[in-house]
Amino acid sequence: MSSQWIAQRAKCFDASGIRRVFDLGAKLTDPINLSIGQPDFDVAPEVRQAAIDAIQSGKNGYALTQGIPALREKLQAQVDRDYSHPDRQVFITSGTSGALLLAMLVLIDPGDEVIVFDPYFVMYDALAGVAGAKVVYVDTYPDFRIDPRRVAEAVTPRTKMILLNSPANPTGTVAEADDLRAVAELAAERGIVLLSDEIYREFCYDGQFVSPALFNPQTLVIDGFSKSAGMPGWRVGFAHGPAEVIREMTKLQQYSFVCAPHPFQWAATTALDVDMSPQRDAYRHKRDLIVEGLSDLYELTTPGGAFYAFPKAPWGTGSQFVEEAITKHQLLIIPGSVFSRRDTHFRISYAAPDATLERGIDILRLMAK
Numbered sequence: 001m002s003s004q005w006i007a008q009r010a011k012c013f014d015a016s017g018i019r020r021v022f023d024l025g026a027k028l029t030d031p032i033n034l035s036i037g038q039p040d041f042d043v044a045p046e047v048r049q050a051a052i053d054a055i056q057s058g059k060n061g062y063a064l065t066q067g068i069p070a071l072r073e074k075l076q077a078q079v080d081r082d083y084s085h086p087d088r089q090v091f092i093t094s095g096t097s098g099a100l101l102l103a104m105l106v107l108i109d110p111g112d113e114v115i116v117f118d119p120y121f122v123m124y125d126a127l128a129g130v131a132g133a134k135v136v137y138v139d140t141y142p143d144f145r146i147d148p149r150r151v152a153e154a155v156t157p158r159t160k161m162i163l164l165n166s167p168a169n170p171t172g173t174v175a176e177a178d179d180l181r182a183v184a185e186l187a188a189e190r191g192i193v194l195l196s197d198e199i200y201r202e203f204c205y206d207g208q209f210v211s212p213a214l215f216n217p218q219t220l221v222i223d224g225f226s227k228s229a230g231m232p233g234w235r236v237g238f239a240h241g242p243a244e245v246i247r248e249m250t251k252l253q254q255y256s257f258v259c260a261p262h263p264f265q266w267a268a269t270t271a272l273d274v275d276m277s278p279q280r281d282a283y284r285h286k287r288d289l290i291v292e293g294l295s296d297l298y299e300l301t302t303p304g305g306a307f308y309a310f311p312k313a314p315w316g317t318g319s320q321f322v323e324e325a326i327t328k329h330q331l332l333i334i335p336g337s338v339f340s341r342r343d344t345h346f347r348i349s350y351a352a353p354d355a356t357l358e359r360g361i362d363i364l365r366l367m368a369k
């Protein structure tokens, strides 16, 4: 009976792929877990203290919908310094996911087309679908590079949004500045919303982070503290973009999330002053371990950022390979089909202790032979 109650929009995504991995993993006693998309470092001590102080000093009521002034003003100053766009406004969201959902609901009408690069972060096609969009996938295999010509070919009169994510989940690819510029300029010329998910901005290993907002002042950016400050459970993110879009997103936040968690906004304010370069250096080293450990046996594009690698399965489909890794070797990884229309690759998260990575590499070497 209740299945008749479920709205069409709830049917436009399917979380069964990732659930299957977690179900298989739950049966293991000592898994080697390279499946988790969150940092393995803890929140910095001063940031934890700031959260405790905020709670102890009674900052437990609703915050302003647009975010506490201390955090918003600090981020606004940073954004003004980086972009000097007179119309660019910041507001605080319930995680980057919250910003993504608000952006979709405020910008997408049913039937609009949203361009997503395949492989993609799981929420992109799901939430675009919830908003009623038709998702247009631009394939980026085998090197996961964004090809501006293919983007131009995918644009139609119905294209409303291009969703960019660099550094990317699940591939770890950092887009080339020239490609970002070309896509940003195309979006500007054609009046298409450019939505840039910059949650892995702090995790660039071979050069400076480049935002497409540098090339298109109308770019809507979503970002957050989950990865950069290692606080995914505290649900603090932010968005910045054209003032009118930010105003509409804030209005919808008022009627949905209400505000981002108040005490953790104080913690995020402190987190902005913490030097995360030791964590970045440690993750660069983990990236190198994976690349050096697997490149001779796997087809693997060297990831320049985030904390993921996306090798091709050496035999079978991505799903078959992952099933064997989990059931025979206790190695938890995610099949590429969770993030893609193809089932050929798998995702490794190297946000794990070096010893765990080394065990994982040994197993993957064994499985490739």
Ligand code: PMP
Residues within 6 Å of the ligand: 037, 094, 095, 096, 097, 098, 121, 165, 168, 169, 197, 199, 223, 224, 225, 226, 232, 236, 237
């Ligand atoms: N975007 C990408 C690309 C991500 O990988 C994630 C988290 N896995 C998010 C957004 C959502 O992050 P948050 O915890 O800030 O909602």
